[in-house]
Amino acid sequence: QVQVVESGGGVVQPGRSLRLSCAASGFTFSTYALHWVRQTPGKGLEWVALISSDGTNQYYADSVRGRFTISRDNSKNTLYLQMNSLRTEDMAVYFCARVSSTGPFPDYWGQGTLVTVSP
Amino acid sequence: EIVMTQSPATLSVSPGERATLSCRASQSVRSDLAWYQQKPGQAPRLLIYGASTRATGIPARFSGSGSGTEFTLTISSLQSEDFAVYYCQQYNNWPPWTFGQGTKVEIK
Numbered sequence: 001q002v003q004v005v006e007s008g009g010g011v012v013q014p015g016r017s018l019r020l021s022c023a024a025s026g027f028t029f030s031t032y033a034l035h036w037v038r039q040t041p042g043k044g045l046e047w048v049a050l051i052s053s054d055g056t057n058q059y060y061a062d063s064v065r066g067r068f069t070i071s072r073d074n075s076k077n078t079l080y081l082q083m084n085s086l087r088t089e090d091m092a093v094y095f096c097a098r099v100s101s102t103g104p105f106p107d108y109w110g111q112g113t114l115v116t117v118s119p
Numbered sequence: 120e121i122v123m124t125q126s127p128a129t130l131s132v133s134p135g136e137r138a139t140l141s142c143r144a145s146q147s148v149r150s151d152l153a154w155y156q157q158k159p160g161q162a163p164r165l166l167i168y169g170a171s172t173r174a175t176g177i178p179a180r181f182s183g184s185g186s187g188t189e190f191t192l193t194i195s196s197l198q199s200e201d202f203a204v205y206y207c208q209q210y211n212n213w214p215p216w217t218f219g220q221g222t223k224v225e226i227k
Contacts, residue, residue, distance in 0.1 A: 035216070044206070044218060044219075044220045044221050045163070045206055045208075045218040045221075046218070047214070047215050047216040047217065047218070050214070050216075059213070059214040059215075060214070061214070061215050062215075095162060095163070097163075100165075100168065102168065102169075103151065103153075103168060103169070103210055104210050104213065104216070105151075105153045105165075105168055105208060105210040105216070106153075106163075106165065106208075107165050107168075107174065108165075109162035109163050109164075110162060111161070111162050112162060
């Protein structure tokens with residue numbers, strides 16, 4: 001069955017960096033685009049970034065562009081999110097999600113990893 | 120950026136009753152709309168895409184309708200496992216992909 005499992009969350013100070021990973025299984029990883037989506041209690045679900053199946057195209061939310069980098073290693077079935085210059089407003093649960101084969105919306109989501117940004 | 124607005128914020132429904140959730144887009148998204156269900160501590164689960172197509176394994180009591188700017192998710196007879204938060208998301212005009220703020224369906 002399709003599975004995506006996030007890891008790498010934790011507590012970090014403002015201005016520091018963190019890298020999230022998402023390990024995928026149960027599908028042909030290299031043929032699917034992938035999203036990162038985050039969730040905060042106050043702001044609900046917020047799309048963060050998308051990467052194409054071959055990694056050549058990336059899209060970012062304005063709130064993270066220039067600070068976050070999405071990447072993937074198709075040989076390892078793993079998605080990454082490098083987060084630099086973290087701010088308190090980046091504190092959230094981060095989900096990775098597979099893009100459906102029938103449209104550019106997420107179909108399978110991981111359980112998420114919590115990022116806490118605190119002095 | 121397309122803004123998605125859901126109403127109501129909270130819906131109190133008795134088990135076995137019908138629940139009707141609304142989602143409005145700030146401009147037309149044609150039928151490029153998905154609905155997700157999320158329970159506490161869990162990942163969102165895809166229910167509906169293309170405004171009205173049920174995802175794999177989703178019970179027939181869930182139905183979606185609408186196009187353009189007005190959409191509805193209907194749960195025909197609420198079961199105990201249906202009490203959750205529901206989100207709509209547009210995927211017509213991207214980036215960004217945008218979500219509504221959610222409707223919480225609670226037990227009356």
